[in-house]
Amino acid sequence: MRVEQISVFLENKAGRLAEVARILAEAGINIRALSLADTSDFGILRLIVNDNNKAKEALKQHGFTVGKTDVVAVEVEDRPGGLHRILDVLYRSNVNVEYMYAFVQQSGSNAVIIFRFDNLDEAVKVLQANGVPVIEGEKLYAM
């Protein structure tokens, strides 16, 4: 019930993001979802791709610092109140969200939200107990 996410350290200077995109393109990696957290000095690019190991190797070869983290992907109805319902469930169960980002599936009716939790196992249990659909990694990479 977990999804692998890779994260890349980026200095806050021109061309770094483009460089990552170029390396991934050359390695034939397809990006499923991404988010960029930034401070005045550095950024952390988080990516869900179709082939984590290949992406990680390609980036490392080019000198990037790359990390791997487990996150949770959740399907949410693409309509008002969809997100609120999930966050409410988590809040009531005292599950903290470190960060999250979302994307809308090509097929249309559902959105996917990626959550990074402090306590992943506990979070998955809470989500499932409340009938929130959690997506398998394999399914997400192939979307």
Next chain:
Amino acid sequence: MIHDLEFETLPREALQAIQLRRLQAVVERVYAMVPFYRSKFDAAGVTPADIKTLDDLRRLPFTMKQDLRDNYPFGMFAVPMDHVVRIHASSGTTGKSTVVGYTARDIATWSSLMARALAAAGTTRGDIIHNAYGYGLFTGGLGIHYGAEKLGASVIPISGGNTKRQIMIMKDFGPTILTCTPSYALHLGEVADEVGVDFKELKFRAGIFGAEPWSEQMREEIERKLDMSALDIYGLSEVMGPGVSVECIEAKKGLHVFEDHFIAEIINPETGEVLPYGEMGELVFTSLTKEAFPVIRYRTRDITSLNPEPCICGRTHLRMNRVSGRSDDMLIIRGVNVFPSQIEAVLMEIKEVEPHYQLIVDRVGNLDTLTVEVEIGETGFSDEVRVLQTLEKKISKNIKEFLGVSAKVKLVEPKTIARSEGKAKRVIDNRKY
């Protein structure tokens, strides 16, 4: 104004006779009291009895900063601890700082020499001295302080920091002499501007600035912006502290070395060969009168030259020119001595980062800034911003704790720090002196 007319204007022959007598005494004393010197002299095949002329000083081995570190903390003291009344130390990681001691007589000597230095800038009993050198283990604050009291001037022991309050005190107390680092003097000028205080309306006559290298351009800037005469003072804790040499207000051209207490030499830092007057090289000091912590041919790593020409002020003591650089990689940041190896030692203690780093020194406004760029590898990397920012803060805090200097820490990608021939360029100093 000459504080000690007799000793500061001694004819050269008489001065040299005093130097020789004192040199013989100190060499004999360190040989008897400090195992380090005894074994060094023995290894060099020289005994105190061999010192028959001042030229024989050259037969004695040099003392390096590393020797002081090796004998940390009190191994170089030449008196029992119950004779030591004061201890100072340079900043540094544990085991790496240099510790110096003073007997009551050393403090009296130091106070007299600082009184001479203050008088050379025209300070008299009636003056109020605003002393913004740091008080503490650093010799700057207390050195000036005791000299000011010895001279009979009033001293405001304001120490460093809290600049706006300093400006208020300057306005209210009307100090006439300013003592601090030259960069802090300029910073005071800027802050005064911000709070609408004009230095021209303050009562300052002169400032005595030291503890970091500065230039003639900075002198002009300070004199223009702060409306006072700006003089250079030199000293280092290993030799005594401030008051080893100072400029006279009459000439403002080179710093008179108080030669009845110190012998200055200039050497080629590569070969150790003594260079003639006028040639640039590394400054070496031998203390002649210190009891607790005498130094024999101590290599300061400061690069300058000596000028024996008579001075219009009447002092017969020769002058050293402004320090123009270092023969090692020491940086002086806001008056604090920083070696890249000390930063490295701090980084080595933090397992999350690679020991690949670069120091970027700059001057923003008039204050030195230190940025430490550290490469972040997989060990310390996290997908969470908070974790990386905590890491930056931790490094910065450790540097502050161990070295006493504030640094901004910036994580950078691996291999971004330029490596030339496998050896990283550790320091980029963008300051202009």
